[in-house]
Amino acid sequence: MPFRPYVLWMRLRAALSSLSDGALLTEAAHTAGFADAAHLTRAVRRMMGQAPSTLTAGVRWLS
Incomplete structure (x- = not known):
């Protein structure tokens, strides 16, 4: 995976x-x-x- 998409993916994971x-x-x-x-x-x-x-509305997050 190229570096820039990887960094973006990691930032999205952190935000979510x-x-x-x-x-x-x-x-x-x-x-x-x-x-x-x-x-x-x-x-x-x-x-x-x-x-x-939309992604977070219907999700029941596990603790």
Whole structure:
């Protein structure tokens, strides 16, 4: 896997992990290194085809 997509994937994992811990979208975006919530949303839509809110709404996270 090329380096840039790998880094983006790791940042997305960090953001989704923050969201699962109860962080707000903006907090999760900043924690993972995105400029703002819109930047995170665009990246998630591009990589996963759905908005972060859609991904986290129906998920029951394991602790």
